[in-house]
Amino acid sequence: MLEIKDLNVFYGSIHALQGVSFNVNEGEIVTLIGANGAGKSTTLRSVSGIVKAKSGEITFCGKKINSVPAHKIVRMGxxxxxxxxxxxxxxxxxxxxxxxxxxxxxxxxxxxxxxxxxxxxxxxxxxxxxxxxxxxxxxxxxxxxxxxxxxxPSLLILDEPSMGLSPVLVDEIFSIIKKINQQGVTVLLVEQNAFMALQVANRAYVLETGRIIFSGKASDIQADPRVRQAYLGENDEEAS
Amino acid sequence: MENLADQIINGLQLGLMYALIALGYTMVYGVVKLINFAHGDVFMVGAFVGYFGFTQWGMSVPLAVLTAMVVCSALGVIIERIAYRPLRYAPKIAALISALGVSLFLEFFSSLKFVFGPNYRVVQRPFEEVHWNVLGLNITNIQVIVFVTVLIMLALLQFLIYRTKVGMAMRTVSVDHNAARLMGVNVDNTISMTFAIGSAFAAAGGVLYAIAYPQIHPFMGIMPGLKAFTAAVLGGIGIIPGAVLGAIIMGQVETLTSAFLSSQLRDAIAFFILILVLLVRPTGILGRNEPDKV
Known part of the structure; x- marks a missing residue:
């Protein structure tokens, strides 16, 4: 449904996305996780046309949408x-x-x-x-x-839906996301709350400083010791 | 006392005309956070087009007003397209300087012989001024025309902004361009629309002004423009009811100062208000200090 190939985005001289590639299939919940500043929001913003990519290809439902203005992308679903x-x-x-x-x-x-x-x-x-x-x-x-x-929409993109919410509300929001997906809406989810995101997602991509460093089934990513240490707060006193 | 009441009515007439101009300042500020300093000159062009309409092109007054509104809408859209859009995401000072440039251009271009010419022109009113005595108050037909026209236009604007899709789009663009884009709003078109509406209102104000104070010239937009800008700031820039409130206050202050203090102090007091507002309450009467959102 959504296919991103070798996406490069610059903010001035800062190379924010360095050849990001991933895809979202119909019916899935896919999550992008990563630390602050890894490029998660930038990725979403280039998909919806708010940020223009320098190079790379964004295809949505078979159509290339790199140069489609943001207000027209909404119409495509x-x-x-x-x-x-x-x-x-x-x-x-x-x-x-x-x-x-x-x-x-x-x-x-x-x-x-x-x-x-x-x-x-x-x-x-x-x-x-x-x-x-x-x-x-x-x-x-x-x-x-x-x-x-x-x-x-056929594809719903959610950027940090749990930000600033109490734990009870976070649970509520995630169960809503799951229900929305069950009713046939494909979801691309960006979260700092990697633990919750991996619970609901089918697949996950891990972004670090503008590059995708791991990808796979959400359950595998969740079990990966490197991910556990870096993003799930295990043995990490600085985790928030 | 009767004289005071008459002066208040005169002030209301002036204030309502300022309101038509002030709305354009405040609406444009709302969507692009820019003070369109050429706005007073759009008012001047409106006055001239209306004047030509009912003196030389054989139009009725309502048709002349409509023609001026259409011409000035186009002018407003062109100004935005050429002078502001390329600078939209540049530092604010660039667009501000561009606005001053457009203002000077309109004034001096209009002064050319083959455009409007540099001279003052006396406006031959298409109808006689009639004075009525209503409950001891001295009211003229011109005042009635101004009140009715402005009230109709305010009602239309209220409807447009709060009851139509375009108005809703304008309100979202005034919050955040990107958030509006994500809803499918064409931000460029919405901004053009705002300039068109603001300029049309200034044009209507211009024609009414030319009829009420029957003398026009290429620099006539400067003072009413600055007064209306002051009104918009006084009411709270970006806030539509604020522009009307500020304009009504400015009209009263100006008229009452000329009537009971000294007409020489009129402009000084008007701009003293601007300075005072900026020092004491820069958000204006209806403005609130909203905390920045995360």
């Missing part, structure tokens, strides 16, 4: 829930969700998507008229994911 949620605080919860359906025309279909989202996140229904900026962190994350689903 790729939805990116950005890091830090980036909900629109000056819009109501309902308006935020409707922004997710910005590219869609059919009012009845939009309505049924909205009902699905409300069913998945009942709390958003209660707060639909409230300004999104007044919600708690967990609720804002639900708005962000709900908004991402409103475009009816």
């Amino acid at each position: 790729l939805s990116h829930v950005p890091e830090g949620r980036q909900i629109f605080p000056n819009l109501t919860v309902m308006e935020n969700l409707m922004m997710g359906a910005y590219t869609r025309k059919d009012k009845n279909e939009i309505k049924s998507s909205l009902e699905e989202v409300m069913e998945r996140f009942p709390r958003l229904g209660e707060r639909s008229k409230q300004m999104a900026g007044t919600l708690s962190g967990g609720e804002q994350q639900m708005v962000a994911i709900g908004r991402g689903l409103m475009s009816k």
Whole structure:
């Protein structure tokens, strides 16, 4: 479904992604894990067109999308829930969700998507008229994911969905991600919480300073001693 | 007392015209975080187009206003495309200098003989000014036209921004360009749209201004432009109701100063307010100090 080949991205003179290649198959949950600054978000941002790659190829559903502007990529069925949620605080919860359906025309279909989202996140229904900026962190994350689903994506990209949330909410968010996937949405997930990400993912890629250093089945990666030490906090006092 | 009430009505007329200009400053600031210093000159072009419309092209006043709005929308879009878009992600000072350049260009280009010419022109009103005495207040037909036009335009803007898809896109672009892009919003088009709307409002303000204070010239946009900018800052730059509130206050301050203190102090007091706001409450009356989000 999504295929990335030899992706190179620069921020000025900084070579942020150095030949990253990976793929996501239909129906999977794939996770990219790695430390801060490894290039996880940059990878996602180049997939959704916010950052332009210097070289390499990004193919989505058989189409090369390197030079497609970000606002058109959404229409192709790729939805990116950005890091830090980036909900629109000056819009109501309902308006935020409707922004997710910005590219869609059919009012009845939009309505049924909205009902699905409300069913998945009942709390958003209660707060639909409230300004999104007044919600708690967990609720804002639900708005962000709900908004991402409103475009009816075939591929949902989630960047750090558990950031800043309490452990209970982290569990809730991950079980939601799993359910979304079970209902037929392919998921590409970036997480610093590698432990949780590896629990839900089918496959994983480990990024380090702009390169992929390991890849494989999530269960294998989880068992790999090098990964355990570096990313799962085992024998590592600095782990956070 | 009656004189005071009359002056308040005069001030409201002036303030509502400032509001039409101030909205353009504040909307453009909202989406691109840029003070469009050429905005006062777009107002001037609007005044000229409207003037030609009802004096030389045989248009009715409403048609002249609409024509000026269309011409200035196009002008606003072109200005953004040529002078601001290439600098959008450059340091802010670059776009600001570019804006000042556009402003000077419009003023001096308009002064050329084959454009509008450098002279003051007296506007022949297409209708007579009529004075009415309503409950002891002196009201003119021009004031009624200004009030009605501005109220209709404010209602339209409110509808556009809070009830339409374009308006929703504008509100998202004002928060974060990239987040809006991820929703499928064409940010460039939305910014063009904002310039078009802001410029159309300034144009309508220009035509009304030319009818109310019937004299126009290529540099007529400077003072109302600066006053409207002050109004936008006073109300809270980027906040739409703030622009209207600030403009109404500015209109009152200006008119009451001329009527009861001295007309020479009028501009000095107006800009003293700007300095005071920047020193005491730079976010403006309706602005809030929002903490930076993580």
